[in-house]
Amino acid sequence: MTKNGKPAPMDPMKLATTSPQQRFEGAQTGLAGRDARQETAKTQDLIRDSRDPAPGMTNNQGLGISDDQNSLRAGVRGPTLLEDFQYREKMTHFDHERITERVVHARGFAAHGVFESAGDHSDLTMANLFSEKGKQTPVFVRFSTVMGSRGSADTPRDVRGFSVKFYTDHGVWDLVGNNMPVFFIHDAIKFPDLVHAVKPEQNNEIPQAQSAHDTFWDFASLTPEISHMLMWTMSDRAFPRSFSTMEGFGVHTFRMVDAAGASRFVKFHFKPEKGVHSLVWEEAQKMMGKDPDYNRRDLFEAIERGDFPKWTMGVQVIEEKDEFSFGFDILDPTKLIPEELVPITPLGTLTLNRNVDNYFAETEQVAFCLSHIVPGIDFTNDPLLQGRLFSYLDTQLRRVGPNFAELPINRPLNPVSNNQREGFGRITIDRGKASYFPNNLPGPDGARGLPMQQPDSPAAYRTVFERVDGHKIRARSSSFDDHFTQATMFWNSMAGWEKDHIVAAFSFELNQCETPEIRIAALGGLIAKIDPDLAARVAEKLGIDLPAAIEAAPPPAFVAFAKPDTMPSGKRSTAASPALSMDKPADSILGRKVAILIDAGVDGTKVKALKAALNAEGAVVHLIAAHGGMVKAADGTMLPVDKPAPNASSVFYDGVVVAGGVDPAKMATMGLVKAFLAEAFKFGKAIAAFQEASPVIQAANLPDVGKNGAPKLGVFIGDDVTAAFIAAMKTPRFRNRNVDAVAA
Structure with a gap:
């Protein structure tokens, strides 16, 4: 103790060599007579110090761990x-x-x-x-x-x-x-x-509902086996x-x-x-x-x-x-x-x-x-x-x-019979004395020795007869050590727009990392080994010098590989696999969602015919107007509105048709309509308009779309657009549009 009765500070070197129990007891003795809240705070600080992680990895019993990467x-x-x-x-x-x-x-x-x-x-x-x-x-x-x-x-x-x-x-x-x-x-x-x-991340529970950034990419940069999954x-x-x-x-x-x-x-x-x-x-x-x-x-x-x-x-x-x-x-x-x-x-x-x-x-x-x-x-x-x-x-x-x-949702259809008993949440009411096997006591129905094993039943499970022989070892077969070939194959299999999206994804995620070294490690240690073009494009968006990143990339975490008895003998290849690309037309529009934008005075006959044709193809059709309720068509019939425009974003739909109304010029001034069309265009969706509604398309200022539409871009205008629109809907996205000019 010091002269004023306060506890003397502990020597840091001594603190490091004393046990947690000694440090705890010393703190209790030295804090005698102090305010209870101060005692608690200081004691907790000492205990917390005693639990700081040691540089060497151990299990929960303090046993040193030599290999934490291999079972x-x-x-x-x-x-x-x-x-x-x-x-x-x-x-x-x-x-x-x-x-x-x-x-x-x-x-x-x-x-x-x-x-x-x-x-x-x-x-x-x-x-x-x-x-x-x-x-x-x-x-x-x-x-x-x-x-x-x-x-x-x-x-x-x-x-x-x-x-x-x-x-x-x-x-x-x-x-x-x-x-x-x-x-x-x-x-x-x-x-x-x-x-x-x-x-x-554990310090702030951010971000939620998406992958973490610094922690995930730090882990990824040290785990090269992750490269193929990253591409997906x-x-x-x-x-x-x-x-x-x-x-x-x-x-x-x-x-x-x-x-x-x-x-x-x-x-x-x-x-x-x-x-x-x-x-x-x-x-x-x-x-x-x-x-x-x-x-x-x-x-x-x-x-x-x-x-x-x-x-x-x-x-x-x-x-x-x-x-x-x-x-x-x-x-x-x-x-x-x-x-x-x-x-x-x-x-x-x-x-x-x-x-x-x-x-x-x-x-x-x-x-x-x-x-x-x-x-x-x-x-x-x-x-x-x-x-x-x-x-x-x-x-x-x-x-x-x-x-x-x-529980009903987990219960098998066939009867269950075994000697497992009790435990919380038990539903079955078992009868009889025996809850073990073998037994020879009569059960509830008088039969003895039940339930019996069933070695000859086709319903009984038997493990594949296979010889297992090997040393007990924490190591990974060297047949697992090629981390990049299939990641490269995935990249080679992508269409141009798919590659653009992958580049944008890597760039966005890595730019979210707050630690510059992590961006460098992921770029130089992972992406550069997948494909040079991918790495160069990502490096440009990150503002990182690629050669320097490759030079600075840290080595992967320790993983012991052992040579197996038999190595795969096939030839490694980075050839493309067309099955991996999504750049394919669909066989139908079954389940696709279509928005038809309507206003008062719309041609109800044409709207009903279009909706019937789309329904016949299996599409889901919603009539959308500026308000809910009903819209009065030109022939006096009432059309039910499925969604009012404020509740119906274009992102919910796979295609849009502008049917218009008695005053297309009025519809053309609606901000919700313009935003709907701009988003649909930017995200590559099929767009069509009845001829009388063409002013609405023009007012949306869609790039490269003229008075007669732009069929190659998936935009159709005319008196009968049904067939062309349905065919276009089978193309999941039109990727040839100038989307950079669209402010959506």
Whole structure:
């Protein structure tokens, strides 16, 4: 103590060498007689100092960690071992970081439906949902954004979950997928780090409903395996126009097993009937403000009106003898198998035909687990898949409880019989004495020894017979060490406008980073290794000297690679894969939304004929006027207004027709009409106008559009524009417009 009775300051060197308990006790002794609030504050400061992170990584018990980037597995391509206490501690802590709300995929929307098999696929699998043509299996499908909380928006730049629960005759099968076929990382042990980096930054919980900037790009710049997934998330695939116009992928490589026990590797795909169609960045931003529930509302309304979303479910099949034929490891979750190399074999049709009755009871309480499997489907040694088998079950146990499988939305169709008992949320009332196996006591019906194992039943699950032999090791197979080839392939596969959007996305995201070194690291360490042109264009927008950025790029985080017994033997290629581009016309306009702008005195006969023609093609048509209610047509009939103009932004529609009214000049002066047309033009949407409404188009000052329209730009003016407009609607966007001249 000092002469005035105050505690003497502790020597910093001594403070560093004393234990937290000694420091705590010393603080308690030295603070005697001081004000209680000051005692508490100073004590808390000392305790907080004692918890400052050490420079060396440890687990929660203080054990030093030599490798935090690789799970413990049996051989470099072998399965993950349950023995890996480090992975289990890290993942368990991560899975339990949130209360009630999902850590990821919190904002979801779901619907019921049916899968119908297209034929007998017993040559591929004994899974009975694929056993005969026309066989139907109930499904529940949940779509979601990944990063935002439940109260966020539907349309940020993000991955979308595409998870399917099949209620088969032999139990529940959960195929937990995304709208992108690859993932950010190789090994599940890195998943907590990925999510921590991409979630709102911990000091201020900013940004919400989008990926973080400094933390995410810092992580990305040190994790080169992320490069392929970055190309997908920086593309327009990150903004699906609707859930019904996005693809679904199982992401991992699975196995299918036939009745004889023979297996082959498979990749699961869902191809939308309505084609793949996305928003663009500025459109998505406006939609978040005007209707943050757009995607979920679109799905709900489509099902309610009988426009049931459909996907063709299929698989890419790789025989075991071809496992090493591709020049990359098919167990690598950051890689896809180009459809040009392995075409998709259709299995059947997935249709959503019923909305939920109660959002919480169904959409919120549904529990997807990758470990929910049925006979005929099996796992592989994909290190991300192996870790997720643990994580998903652990998450549901914490989020919904140990008896989550008894909730109606999770319950299988076939009877459940086992010796699991008790736990909170128990619904089943079990009878009898025995809750163990083996037993020989009579059950409620007098039978003894139940439930019995069923080794010979076709409904019983049997794991693929496979030899596993390897050293216990924390290392990654060197067949996973090519991080950039497929990222380059993705870039090469894009159309010019798609490349422009990717450049703009990288530039926008990196310009949001407050730390200059992070922008330099991402540019020089990642983007420059994907493609020189991409890097040069991004560098120009960042104002960074590219050669200097390449020179300054930090080395990636430590990852140990070990040579596998067998390396993939195929030739590596950066050739384009046309299947990756969205620059394709749609087969129909089914589900597309069309706005028809009307005013008093409009030609009602032509409006009704146009609407009927569009409806016949499967389009959704809204009549929009300056006000709600009804509009009186020239022939005296009343036309119901679907949306008043202030509530009907152009971003909600895929095309617009100006029908006009008795005074087109008046409509031409309306700011809402001008803004509607300007936005529709800027975002590449089909535009048409009846001849009498041409002054409205002219007043909008759309670049390069004359009195007769501009058919090559997707703008049509005339007495009968129906056929041309419908054909134009099949082109998702007109990319040849001078959009820089449009102030929208």
